[in-house]
Amino acid sequence: MTSPPPDAFANPQKLRRGLSRIWHATGYSLQGLRAGWGETAFRQEALAAIVLVPLAVYVGRDWVQIALLAGSVVLVMIVELLNTAIEAAIDRIGPERHELSGRAKDMGSAAVLLALLLAVGIWTAAIVQRFAA
Incomplete structure (x- = not known):
């Protein structure tokens, strides 16, 4: 046992x-x-995903591109949820300002920004490749 x-x-x-x-x-x-x-940001990203994930099937030329396009959108949502969780945990600790709390929130926000930039880059490259030829 x-x-x-x-x-x-x-x-x-x-x-x-x-x-x-x-x-x-x-x-x-x-x-x-x-x-x-x-959360407003997650709701906006989820609504964008409702449009972008099916659109990935049209824009992508093969299953790898489709996976990258759809995956980049879902990644933004994942990072947004993690950022929101960090913010909630920090807010649970207390309302007073602390340097480490601010850094944690700022890094979570930066992670969302990087995920968004990655998604925009992937989508831009795929759209240019698909429609420029």
């Missing part, structure tokens, strides 16, 4: 196994998406 993990007493969710664990993890993920939907 195996002993429970050390953090099981602090977090009873760690004791779940198999389908129960998958079921509950899916529920938590959906809660996270609903919470993200409450």
Whole structure:
């Protein structure tokens, strides 16, 4: 018989196994998406994804380009969710200004900017290649 993990007493969710664990993890993920939907930036990116992901099938010349186009859009949404999580954790700590809190929020924002620039670069290159020939 195996002993429970050390953090099981602090977090009873760690004791779940198999389908129960998958079921509950899916529920938590959906809660996270609903919470993200409450953020204006994520909502804008999700609405853009509704247009851009199907458009990737038209713009992309092969499955690699389609995957890069669609993946870059989804990556922006992933980074936005992580940035929002960082901001929420920092805000939970307290409202007072602290240099490290500011740095954490600024780095999260910079990560979103880089993901957006990557997506714009990938889409621009694919559109130029597709329609310039």
